[in-house]
Amino acid sequence: MIITGREDINLADTFECGQCFRWEREDDGSYTGMAGDKAANIRAAGDVLYIDGDGDEEFWRRYLDLDRDYRHIKRTLAEADDKIGAAIEAGPGIHILAQDGWETIVSFIISQNNNIPRIKKCIEGLCRGFGEYAGRIKGREMYSFPGKERLSGVSAEDLAEIRLGYRAGYIAGTAAADFDPGQDLSYETLLTLPGVGPKVASCIRLFGYGDMASFPIDVWVRRVMNRVYGFSENDTAGMKAYAEEHFGAYGGIAQQYLFNSVKNH
DNA sequence: CGGCAGGCGGTTA
């Protein structure tokens, strides 16, 4: 499948800015991974995306957020805030992926107090242990992310071999909780799930439910808000208020530019 | 070996 006219998305910026954990870079610069139950390899050349795998154009347009005008958003952010321009320059090709709600809930519970290589290893283990085989792409055996119903009867002990650590209890508890991740879950509802606090809930809102105003504040955002904007590192309330006032409906997108600029540079 | 990594939950003052 070929999608043209997409010069504004950059795959490395998008897949390696910390929002997702299931895309692997190939030697040719393409990325292999899964979105929902669809596996694919995605390669970019000029303004063309070559997508080799499951799913149709509509599916990938939605997942890769290709129909949002990021040029307009970047211009709007830079006009409202004179300091974010440099952060945008560090990752101008970032798109916010429209990820599955349930997968995002579990993935960001795993992300707490954790590092990216290990987060990826844990998620891969969950998929291999409890997901469905989804074919072979670029020599990689692909497994779907296990749904809530699949994990609902699983205990923390059953998850031991995946080495989730103390997060195993959170995953088992969240999977057993009575809610529908297919609904547009509110921030307050997400906070009721075991292992979900303010930071994780904000990430789930942004990455799993498309709430572009959600502004997750983690250690890296605290650092950049301190370094660039002069906030005290423990003044998360002040940072949140600043984001609401200056970034507004695009707070989550601004957060990704800011996060990426300090984490990856 | 202690410190740390994209926090949370529980306790304490």
Next chain:
DNA sequence: TAACCGCCTGCC
């Protein structure tokens, strides 16, 4: 409601 601490694990 702010501050503090323990927590699984892997890597430095």
